[in-house]
Amino acid sequence: MDHSDILEMRSITKTFPGVKALQDVSLTVRRGEIHAICGENGAGKSTLMKVLSGVYPHGTYDGAIVFEGEEVGFGSINDSEGRGIVIIHQELALVPYLSVAENIFLGNEVRGTGPLIDWNKANSEAAQLLARVGLAENPTTHVSQLGVGKQQLIEIAKALSKQVKLLILDEPTAALNDTDSEHLLGLLRHLKEQGITSIIISHKLNEIAEIADRTTIIRDGRTIETIDMADPDATQDRIIRGMVGRDLEHRYPERTPDIGEEVLRVEDWTVHHPTQADRVVIDRASFHVRAGEVVGIAGLMGAGRTELAMSVFGRSYGRGISGRIYKNGELIHVRDVDEAIGHGLAYATEDRKRYGLNLIEDIRRNISAAGLRRLARRGWVNANEEVKVAEEYRASLNIKAPTVMAVTGKLSGGNQQKVVLAKWLYTEPDVLILDEPTRGIDVGAKYEIYTIINKMVAAGKAVVVISSELPELLGICDRVYTLAFGRITGEVPVAQATQERLMELMTIERETAKDLAS
Amino acid sequence: MSTTTDVNVPSPTPPGAPRVSIGQRLQGLGGNARQYGIFGALVVIVLLFQVLTDGKLLLANNVAALFQQNAHIMVLAIGMLMVIVAGHIDLSVGSVVAFVGGVVATTMRDFDAPWLVAVLVGLALGALVGAWQGFWVAYVGIPAFIVTLAGMLVFRGLALVVVGETLAGLPSSFIRISKGSLPNVLGFLNNMDVVTLVIGALAVAAIVVSQLRARSALRKHDLHVEASGLFLAKIAMIAVGIGILTVILSFSAGGTPIVLVIVGVLVVAYSFLMGRTVFGRHIYAIGGNRAAAALSGVNTRKVDFWIFVNMGLLAGAAAVFTTARAGAAIASAGQNYELDAIAACFIGGAAVTGGIGRIAGAIVGALIMGVLNMGLSILSVDPSWQMAIKGMVLLLAVAFDLLNKRRAGTQ
Known part of the structure; x- marks a missing residue:
């Protein structure tokens, strides 16, 4: 081990019953660098980090971990944290109804004299830590009042309170908007200057290119290579090739648009917040989509993208909703989700685990969940037909599972997303609203999802795609609407759209947006 | 090393045959293993008490009595399973049994109604009580724990009002429901x-x-x-x-026994309802992920409401069984029935968080409780100890189930 290395993981092999999750994986991290780990979902990135942090204790894996020149075997997270290795998971582990300071020192409370906690000391120490991560919040604020971006920073402050030497971040920016992501990446650089080493797991290649010193690629539980990002050959294409094991010539499949009649038109759509009745979330939004067309909706987080889609989809969001919906030119009334499905609308959620799937149920019953009436006669479900339908979708959407009796909670993100799509395809919709259809899934699965979208429009369906990734919208849409502060601020044919133009429209000031909407 | 290293060992899988790992095999079995497990536990408990009671447990009349004495718990367990799968709980069923039983007895004693009319009144009243609680749970949004905790007090109070202490002297045609045979x-x-x-x-x-x-x-x-x-x-x-x-x-x-036939019909009917109808599927969908079910077009309020109406209806049936068996309405009847029914569901493999559970499992759970009751009674074990033993069985059954799942590697 080189003296400049802080961590070396040597030929780590980790086996689960029936599956070899990691095979002979090696990873070397230099002191003070930002080291990115890339790989498709299920490649073994998270497993490797769980081995490192002691979630999978010493003895349940083969291989050796050398940290700061000393071979270590952690029995638990407490052990690894004791050595200064702190992992921050994708799903943040903060307690919403405790204050910032209480969260930072949770399990590590600041004692005064005797057994009591010295809250004044704790709050003042918390304030110092918050300053280090650039967060201007009162330490006594409840965490539930803060956005995801700020919560992420609190996690880092918590890590700093534990004298972190090696900080591991699992998909830290997946749920963050661009501003918050920028801030977070800036903070990592700042910490690097203070001598803190970071490992960052990310799907966002541009982010990795921007921040990482070196990148290790993992595929199918094996190390493919470690790339020095200063190397001129360290291109995104090279990383993608390493991750998927083949060249992805195009990230977006080709499609020749064949656009027909207008299918859905929404006019003057206004939605109020479900609990704060006077707060307007969507303000007089109008949009339309035609058969065979993919329409994008671009907007920053909080612009009201999901709120717009869900309120149209059977008023599943918001109160005080007004406006008109036309389907094939006729005014329709959609009062609940059941009616929306009846009118041929479908909405695939951005949060498949919370709103899209019954994770303890199998693929078959998730696929049939929304279209159950098609399988039933007088309330009786045709169970054989159900299996047949599920098998058809498993084959046509290439859902990777041994049978349709596999529980969806155990599938990878990409396969879960395909199950959600299958569920909505089975309702035979005319209009499909896809909210962040590729969030948190890997490059290969993304391509498959795009292909499915192309098949849908080729079959004459109208598709609305909501996405935070502008290249994605530009790659798959025919037309893009921009949304800011709940108002449609622009409509751009994709031929004339650039990321800069869209971003400009998405970031229009609140007052200007108001003028545009009226 | 062995001396027979030259022996040709046939390869475990012939070339070309699909290879199924042991993990996969276990996974395929996993769904059913739990069900088998609970049946096995019932068999073991029956055999255990058969030996302990010197063969008295399985005497013909004891077996008939076993069903007659536990019919109400099995019926309640069916309704409770649906409530639990949907992610709720019902603490009021014991009190509802006493209240409805009182009204059923009054109908026959004070209004000279024929037994069939009294039974129908009981079922209707049960359903009405269920609709009342379902309204608060589904349409007002108060957690079922609170609503039925209130119901537990309300209906126990009403039972005392209706019954006083005991209303005896019920017609034999009515008593026959619980004590009679085909x-x-x-x-x-x-x-x-x-x-x-x-x-x-x-x-x-x-x-x-x-x-x-x-x-x-x-x-x-x-x-x-x-x-x-x-x-x-x-x-x-x-x-x-x-x-x-x-x-x-x-x-x-x-x-x-007549009750065995009734319970048998109910078990089959409700198994079909849960497994094969849209309504049943919606219950599992709601219990598995309420938000996702709502976004898939399931009218979650309506389903919640009808689950409680059904629970009330079955509590009405249980009230008929209990009252008929005692030959009288008793204000303190039905005490701890809710706990027996809930325990039966959890012993039978229902998940505390909802979404998982089967009617057959709950019935086997109820039978396990029933066999314990009867076996311990034959052995003249003190009722206080019976209670303690039942509590331990509940705890161990769920613990065993949990450990089993953890070992099966479901995270």
Whole structure:
């Protein structure tokens, strides 16, 4: 081990019953660098980090971990944290109804004299830590009042309170908007200057290119290579090739648009917040989509993208909703989700685990969940037909599972997303609203999802795609609407759209947006 | 090292054959293993008490009594299972049983109503009580724990108002529901009631046919089926089990208890309701992920409401059984019934968080509780100790289940 290395993981092999999750994986991290780990979902990135942090204790894996020149075997997270290795998971582990300071020192409370906690000391120490991560919040604020971006920073402050030497971040920016992501990446650089080493797991290649010193690629539980990002050959294409094991010539499949009649038109759509009745979330939004067309909706987080889609989809969001919906030119009334499905609308959620799937149920019953009436006669479900339908979708959407009796909670993100799509395809919709259809899934699965979208429009369906990734919208849409502060601020044919133009429209000031909407 | 290293060991899987890892095999079995486990536990407990009681447990009249004395718990467990699968709980059923029982008795005693009218009044009142609680849970959004905790007090109070202490002297035609048996219209065969034998034979035939059909349907879709040996063993065990039960019952004083037939019909009907109807699917969907179900077009409020109406209806049926068995309405009747029913569901494999559970499991859970009660009573174990033992069985059953799942590697 080189003296400049802080961590070396040597030929780590980790086996689960029936599956070899990691095979002979090696990873070397230099002191003070930002080291990115890339790989498709299920490649073994998270497993490797769980081995490192002691979630999978010493003895349940083969291989050796050398940290700061000393071979270590952690029995638990407490052990690894004791050595200064702190992992921050994708799903943040903060307690919403405790204050910032209480969260930072949770399990590590600041004692005064005797057994009591010295809250004044704790709050003042918390304030110092918050300053280090650039967060201007009162330490006594409840965490539930803060956005995801700020919560992420609190996690880092918590890590700093534990004298972190090696900080591991699992998909830290997946749920963050661009501003918050920028801030977070800036903070990592700042910490690097203070001598803190970071490992960052990310799907966002541009982010990795921007921040990482070196990148290790993992595929199918094996190390493919470690790339020095200063190397001129360290291109995104090279990383993608390493991750998927083949060249992805195009990230977006080709499609020749064949656009027909207008299918859905929404006019003057206004939605109020479900609990704060006077707060307007969507303000007089109008949009339309035609058969065979993919329409994008671009907007920053909080612009009201999901709120717009869900309120149209059977008023599943918001109160005080007004406006008109036309389907094939006729005014329709959609009062609940059941009616929306009846009118041929479908909405695939951005949060498949919370709103899209019954994770303890199998693929078959998730696929049939929304279209159950098609399988039933007088309330009786045709169970054989159900299996047949599920098998058809498993084959046509290439859902990777041994049978349709596999529980969806155990599938990878990409396969879960395909199950959600299958569920909505089975309702035979005319209009499909896809909210962040590729969030948190890997490059290969993304391509498959795009292909499915192309098949849908080729079959004459109208598709609305909501996405935070502008290249994605530009790659798959025919037309893009921009949304800011709940108002449609622009409509751009994709031929004339650039990321800069869209971003400009998405970031229009609140007052200007108001003028545009009226 | 061994001296026989030259022996040709045949490769475990012939070349070309599809290779199934042990993990996959276990996974395929996993869904059913829990069900088998609970059946196995019932068998073990029955055998244990059969030995401890010197064979008294399985005496014909005791077996008939077992069903007569536990019919109400089985009926409540059916309703409770649906409530629990949907992610709720119902603490009020014991009080509802006492209240409805009081009204049923009053209908017959003070209004001279025929027993059938009284039963229908009881069922309707139960459903009404269920609608009342369902309204607060589904349409006002108060957690079922609170609503039914309130109901527990409200209906116990109303039971005291209606009944006073005891309303005795109910007609024998009514009492027959719980204490009577099917009439012996087909005579005897070597002292065995032929009606019972016929019912037993029909039950075995129905189960075998339905299992075979389900298996061939799975085959048709190229889905995983149990190894045929395992499948045959399962069918044989079911047939033998029902056969033994049938023969024992046919020697009992009355033959087949009426309540057993009612419970049997309810179990089959509700199993179909949960497994094969849109309503049943919606209950599992809500319990598994309420938000996702709502976004898939399930009217979650409506489903919640009807689950509680159904629970009330079944509590009404349980009230009829309880009142008929006691021959009187008692204000303190039904105490701890809610706990027995809830325990039956959890012993039978229902998930505390909702979304998982089967009617058959809950019934087996109820039978386990019933066998414990009866076995411990035959052994003249003090009722206080009986309670303590039942509590431990509940705890151990759920703990065993949890450990089993953890070992199966479901994270």
